[in-house]
Amino acid sequence: MSIEIRGLSKVFGKKPVLQDIDVTIAPGQIYCLLGKNGVGKSTFLNCILDLVKPGSGSISLFGKDYHKHQLEVKQNLGALCEDNPLIEEFSGIEYLTFISKLYGLSPSDAETRINSLVNYFFTDKESLHKNVGGYSTGMKKKVGIAAAMLHKPQVLLLDEPFTGLDPIAAQLLVQLIRSYRSPERVILISSHDLNYVEKIATHIGVLNDGRLMYNGSLQEFTMNGEHLIDQALFQLLLPHHNPETNLDWMFS
Numbered sequence: 001m002s003i004e005i006r007g008l009s010k011v012f013g014k015k016p017v018l019q020d021i022d023v024t025i026a027p028g029q030i031y032c033l034l035g036k037n038g039v040g041k042s043t044f045l046n047c048i049l050d051l052v053k054p055g056s057g058s059i060s061l062f063g064k065d066y067h068k069h070q071l072e073v074k075q076n077l078g079a080l081c082e083d084n085p086l087i088e089e090f091s092g093i094e095y096l097t098f099i100s101k102l103y104g105l106s107p108s109d110a111e112t113r114i115n116s117l118v119n120y121f122f123t124d125k126e127s128l129h130k131n132v133g134g135y136s137t138g139m140k141k142k143v144g145i146a147a148a149m150l151h152k153p154q155v156l157l158l159d160e161p162f163t164g165l166d167p168i169a170a171q172l173l174v175q176l177i178r179s180y181r182s183p184e185r186v187i188l189i190s191s192h193d194l195n196y197v198e199k200i201a202t203h204i205g206v207l208n209d210g211r212l213m214y215n216g217s218l219q220e221f222t223m224n225g226e227h228l229i230d231q232a233l234f235q236l237l238l239p240h241h242n243p244e245t246n247l248d249w250m251f252s
């Protein structure tokens, strides 16, 4: 049931973004991928989603080679992409209904699941009957997350799920992700929101210079809670940073 990645590399132009990455993300884990802007987190997720073609390497999900068993793998995969593409001319309800049909849910199952997700995430349910094109960033994000989870995928990938959510919605998402975790499911999340990462992660991966600079448990990362997660990340990525460099002109 795991995600197995071996020798994954990707070059854009002349820039190596991912270099020979090996990682296994096991069932039951909530694996949070961290790293500076532009380091390749979305590229990594998009390779798993088959949205970006890797230069080399192999990806298998639940023991099945992605390319040999595309349909079976994709049926068990749910994803929120960073750009969260929705169909702007549909209402939120129409969009979720459309997604439920793509995954072959029966109309009654679809209705039950959509209603419960809508009740969970949206206080203003009226707006879900208006076109998605007029939604705020956070509302679109909630629709995207609901769409990713409607079919109860075994592998859930969420790229920056907290960005744009208000603190209430973000906390609801924290609870939802925690409850969704099970020994049969793998959850992989890319995020800069360390407060929320700290609440959900079982495992952490830190991408830097194309490689996984850290890959292990959250506990180990924070040295059993001795460090806050942001301190641990800062220490790992910028151990020699001098905050006093050359900004005197701004503060005088």
Ligand SMILES: Nc1ncnc2c1ncn2[C@@H]1O[C@H](COP(=O)(O)OP(=O)(O)OP(=O)(O)O)[C@@H](O)[C@H]1O
Binding pocket: 012, 013, 017, 035, 036, 037, 038, 039, 040, 041, 042, 043, 044
């Ligand atoms: N389609 C593309 N063509 C060319 N370069 C790309 C493409 N997609 C991404 N890149 C480059 O690959 C690098 C990694 O981008 P990516 O979006 O994966 O980073 P990220 O870690 O998700 O960044 P952020 O935290 O800012 O969202 C960046 O330098 C980006 O400019």
